Amino acid sequence: MTIPTVQARETSSATDFDTALEAYVDGGGHEGLLRAAGKVIDCSLRIAPEHADTISRMTDHLDIEIETYGDAAHAIRRWFFQMREPGVRH
Numbered sequence: 001m002t003i004p005t006v007q008a009r010e011t012s013s014a015t016d017f018d019t020a021l022e023a024y025v026d027g028g029g030h031e032g033l034l035r036a037a038g039k040v041i042d043c044s045l046r047i048a049p050e051h052a053d054t055i056s057r058m059t060d061h062l063d064i065e066i067e068t069y070g071d072a073a074h075a076i077r078r079w080f081f082q083m084r085e086p087g088v089r090h
Contacts (some may be wrong), residue, residue, distance in 0.1 A: 013039040014047075014069050021051060025058070030080060037076045040069035047072050 027036035052066040
C-alpha cells in the first residue's frame with residue numbers, strides 16, 4: 001500500500017480548489033469553495049496567475065498579493081467571513 005506524500009496531497013487539494021473555484025465562478029454554491037479552501041490553507045504551491053486574478057476580482061481586494069494556494073484560501077475565507085449573510089454573492 002502506498003502512502004500519499006505531502007506533495008501529492010497538496011497537488012490533489014490544489015486541483016480540487018481549482019475545480020471548486022471554477023464551479024463557484026460558474027454559479028455554483030460557496031460551500032464547495034470554502035471546503036476546498038480549508039484543504040489548501042497551509043499550501044505553499046504556487047497558484048496560476050489567472051486563478052489569482054479571478055480571486056482578486058471576486059473578492060474585490062486587488063491589493064492582496066495572491067501567490068500560493070494558501071494565500072488564495074486566506075483571501076477566500078476572509079471574503080466569505082465578511083459576507084456572512086446567507087445567500088450573498090458578489
